Amino acid sequence: MRDVAIIGIGETKFGELWEKSLRDLGIEAGFKAMEDAGLSGKELDAMFVGNMSAGQLIDQEHIAPLIADYSGMAEKNLPAIRVEAASASGGLALSQGYMAVASGVHDIVVVGGAEKMTDVGDETAGEILAKTADQEWEAVFGATLGSLYAMMARRHMKDYGTTKEQLAAVAVKNHLNGSMNPNAQFRRAIKPEMAINSAMVADPLGTFDCAPLSDGAAAVILAPLDKAKKYTDTPIKILSCGQAGDYMALHDRESLTRMDATIVAAKKAFKYAGLKPKDIQLAEVHDNFTITEIMAIEDLGFFKKGQGGKATEDGLTALNSKISVNTSGGLKAKGNPVGAVGVGQAVEAVIQLRGEAGERQVDKAENALLHNIGGTGSTAIVHILGRVR
Amino acid sequence: MAIARFWRENESRYNMQGKKCGVCQKVYFPARDMCPKCRRDSMGMMKKIQLTGKGEVISYSIIHDGLPEFHMQIPYTIAIIELEEGVRITGQIVDCKPDCVDIGSKVESVFRKLGEEGKSGVIHYGYKFKLI
Ligand SMILES: [Zn+2]
Numbered sequence: 001m002r003d004v005a006i007i008g009i010g011e012t013k014f015g016e017l018w019e020k021s022l023r024d025l026g027i028e029a030g031f032k033a034m035e036d037a038g039l040s041g042k043e044l045d046a047m048f049v050g051n052m053s054a055g056q057l058i059d060q061e062h063i064a065p066l067i068a069d070y071s072g073m074a075e076k077n078l079p080a081i082r083v084e085a086a087s088a089s090g091g092l093a094l095s096q097g098y099m100a101v102a103s104g105v106h107d108i109v110v111v112g113g114a115e116k117m118t119d120v121g122d123e124t125a126g127e128i129l130a131k132t133a134d135q136e137w138e139a140v141f142g143a144t145l146g147s148l149y150a151m152m153a154r155r156h157m158k159d160y161g162t163t164k165e166q167l168a169a170v171a172v173k174n175h176l177n178g179s180m181n182p183n184a185q186f187r188r189a190i191k192p193e194m195a196i197n198s199a200m201v202a203d204p205l206g207t208f209d210c211a212p213l214s215d216g217a218a219a220v221i222l223a224p225l226d227k228a229k230k231y232t233d234t235p236i237k238i239l240s241c242g243q244a245g246d247y248m249a250l251h252d253r254e255s256l257t258r259m260d261a262t263i264v265a266a267k268k269a270f271k272y273a274g275l276k277p278k279d280i281q282l283a284e285v286h287d288n289f290t291i292t293e294i295m296a297i298e299d300l301g302f303f304k305k306g307q308g309g310k311a312t313e314d315g316l317t318a319l320n321s322k323i324s325v326n327t328s329g330g331l332k333a334k335g336n337p338v339g340a341v342g343v344g345q346a347v348e349a350v351i352q353l354r355g356e357a358g359e360r361q362v363d364k365a366e367n368a369l370l371h372n373i374g375g376t377g378s379t380a381i382v383h384i385l386g387r388v389r
Numbered sequence: 390m391a392i393a394r395f396w397r398e399n400e401s402r403y404n405m406q407g408k409k410c411g412v413c414q415k416v417y418f419p420a421r422d423m424c425p426k427c428r429r430d431s432m433g434m435m436k437k438i439q440l441t442g443k444g445e446v447i448s449y450s451i452i453h454d455g456l457p458e459f460h461m462q463i464p465y466t467i468a469i470i471e472l473e474e475g476v477r478i479t480g481q482i483v484d485c486k487p488d489c490v491d492i493g494s495k496v497e498s499v500f501r502k503l504g505e506e507g508k509s510g511v512i513h514y515g516y517k518f519k520l521i
Contacts, residue, residue: 123456123457124457126454126456127456127457130456136394136398137419137478137479138479140503140504140515141467141479141480141481141503141515141517142452142456142458142465142467142481143467144452144454144455146450146452146454147450147467148450151447151448151449151450151468151469152448154448154449154450155447155448155492158448158492199453200453200454201453201454202451202452202453202454203450203464203487204450205450247425249479250479251447251469251477251478252477256447256448256469
């Protein structure tokens with residue numbers, strides 16, 4: 001296995017981007033990443049694209065060659081691979097690109113993630129998201145994705161005393177971080193009362209406990225580390241990747257208050273990287289709902305089980321505290337273009353590790369962790385990135 | 390959901406029939422042909438089991454912003470229930486105000502209309518739960 005580095009990053013703004021198609025978004029992110037890496041295009045060996053549901057959201061399947069074509073890669077006959085793992089599609093695209101370069105099969109690979117969600121109504125988008133759980137044994141009875149996470153939240157509250165105020169603290173922190181990210185969908189800080197008193201979506205989760213529906217795309221360029229210096233002075237190394245699965249339906253899992261896929265994926269990633277949770281300065285974790293971030297920071301080993309809510313309320317996950325969590329604003333404030341999320345996390349980590357994050361810069365950022373979940377936790381992918389010393 | 394797809398699962402949805410692993414005795418619903426704990430050892434050892442439909446609420450959520458098909462029912466309560474046989478199942482809790490449900494509430498299954506197919510109007514049936 002070869003060492004692999006990220007040599008370029010690109011990202012669109014996340015949000016309701018009515019004037020832009022999926023094709024436009026994918027191309028914009030890809031071009032920005034190529035420009036960042038100083039590539040002309042001829043260097044590319046393959047493209048991996050994370051996307052959850054273009055077939056249902058924009059009536060277009062086979063989107064990897066579509067984006068490759070309009071990125072000028074048709075004459076080059078570039079192989080383009082679409083990767084799907086629900087909301088972990090982006091993370092999975094990154095891991096597949098990483099393995100392709102690490103194995104020696106490809107040298108220069110572009111990994112993209114893209115989703116166009118606002119061409120359909122909110123209800124239709126909600127219906128599509130519910131299908132990332134078990135359609136036949138959960139959604140068919142009326143379970144929405146939000147209600148499944150709400151059941152995790154309810155149980156976490158019962159077992160560990162987690163409060164609505166602590167859930168709200170996740171949203172407040174991520175909105176504050178998002179206010180400092182020019183690409184974020186929501187760029188204003190919110191008050192705790194706003195989050196606590198927001199309209200119920202799936203009790204006990206309210207509007208401000210849920211990430212929005214978003215359009216957006218992100219891309220990174222991967223290269224073998226020994227060739228990376230040719231393209232950039234600040235290559236960021238992919239130290240490790242861990243992926244794990246679990247029962248598809250939430251009710252089949254032993255516990256509602258932890259995600260075993262996250263625990264196993266993180267263990268693998270820490271082991272391969274030779275690091276421990278205390279070696280990580282910043283983490284981009286999956287916060288499609290506020291409870292998801294609380295469970296994630298516990299399952300990833302940053303806080304003891306049951307302490308995630310209190311840790312957040314106490315400010316231990318705020319920018320430049322014990323560990324800076326979701327400095328980008330997370331899915332909650334940066335936005336949630338589902339298939340792009342995992343790649344967008346990598347973009348934020350690279351910005352931070354290069355020291356280019358401006359007012360939201362994490363001090364002495366050496367190592368960053370990325371955590372991406374599919375469905376209600378039947379897929380989890382953890383990457384660890386680090387500065388090259 | 391397509392009619393044939395719904396029909397295929399009717400035996401389970403109508404009768405709450407699961408499978409019990411002949412090796413470790415763990416019960417599964419819906420029916421599985423292989424026990425995730427015993428894997429190959431359980432092949433051919435999975436026996437049909439009729440579930441009682443009685444159990445208790447492990448967690449629940451009151452849905453205020455639901456799927457289009459369920460709009461008429463808002464607010465409605467969805468729950469994960471642990472049945473007496475030890476297996477867990479997702480279903481709606483009906484015949485009571487949403488705020489009457491709690492973790493630990495005892496429930497039993499009832500046979501109800503689940504929904505109908507948009508264009509064809511074919512009605513789907515299956516289990517829901519009520520408090521006991
Ligand atoms: Zn067994």
